[in-house]
Amino acid sequence: MDSPVDKEESRLTSICQVCGSDGALVHYGAVCCVSCKMFFRRNVQYDLNAHRCSFNEKCDININSRRACRYCRLQKCIAVNMQRELIRAPHCRRHQSQNKCLLVKPIESGANNRSLLTDDQWTRISNVINAYDTKSPVENIRHLLSTQLQQPAKIRLKKDKSIFIDILVSLYRSMLPFIESLPEYQDLSVNDRCELIDRNLSCVGAYNGIPIFRNAGVTLSSAFTCGFPSVYGSSLAEDSIRIAQRLEHDMTIIKLFMPVLLFSTTHHVNYSKSISKTDSSSIGDHNSVFFNSIHLFCIQNMYVEILFKYLIYRFGYETASLRFATLLKNFLDQSMCISRSGEVQEHKELMQSLVRQTETTLTLEADSMD
8 A cells, every 4th residue: 555655746747845856756845856766765874963064055956957065955955944853763763774784984986075185176077167247248148138029020120140240249348357356367467467368368268158048048049049140150150059968968078177277378270271370460479488387387287186085075086087077078078169250240340349449458557566
C-alpha cells in the first residue's frame, strides 16, 4: 500500500520551487523536481553551520546553476518548506549509522575542497565577480531593446541594424571600466595598457557578448536576428551563433576566464597579410612588443591558476580538465570569427574609436601625474 507521502507525490506536475525546472511533483512537503528531491534526500544531514557559501549566500539557484553551491541549494530547499521529517526513517537511520562509523575524515582531493585556493585567490575571485557585475551592460541593453519595442513595427524593422550597433557600443564600452578595475592592469605602464586594449578588446568583448546577449534577451530580438547579419554578413553571423551555442553557461567560470583572455600578448590567430603598414597602424601594430611581456605572462598565469583551481574545487580534477580544454577550444573557434569581423567597416570603426578613447584618457592621466 502506498504511503501518504507517495500519494502526495502523485499530484500533477508543476514548476520546481527550488531550481525552476519543469515536471515537478510534491516531494517532502514542497513542489520540486526529481533532481532537487534527491539532492535534499542526500544532503539532509549536511551541517549548514559548519559549511558556508563562498559568495555571501547570494547564489542564484536555477536549472543551470543548481549544482554550483550545495549550501545555497539546501537553504532554498528548506525555504520552500521541504521537511526532513518526511524522509523515510530507514534512510535517515542508515545515514546516522554511517556517520557513527566515520572515525577519520579523509582529506578532500578535489571537488568542494576550499583549501585548494588560498585566501588571496578567493579574494581575487570575489573582486573579479564584483567588478564584472558592477560594470555589466545588461540593464542598458535591455533598455535599448525595450525602447525599440515601443515603436511601431515598420520603424522597428528599419532600426534593427542601428539598434544592434548601439548594443555593440554598450557591450564594448562596458568592458573598459571592468578592465580598468583590475589592479594588475593599473600596475602596467601606459604603453602596455594601450597595447592590451588595442590587441585584445575586440576578442574579449566579443566573447563576453555571448553571455551578455543571453542575459539581456538580445538573441530573441529582431535587432539580433536581423541586425547581426546586416552588420557582419549572414555567413559570419551563422558561424558565430553556432559557436556561441557551445559556450560555457556557468557565469562564474566565464567571469574568471575574462582576465585570462585580457592579459594575453595577442589573440590574433589570423589576419590579412595584405594590409599595408600605414593601414595596420590604424587598427594596431600587432608586430609591436610589450614593454614587459614576461610580467604580462605572470599575470595571465596567476589567473589561469585561479580559474583551474576553482574548476577543480567545483567539479574535481578530471571534469575540470575537460571543461578548461573546452573553454579554450570554443574561444579559439570564436577567435577565427572575430578575425573575420575585423574586415567589417562598422566593427573596425567602433574598435578604433574605443582604442583612441582609451589612449587619450591614459595619456591625460599620465600627464596630470607628471
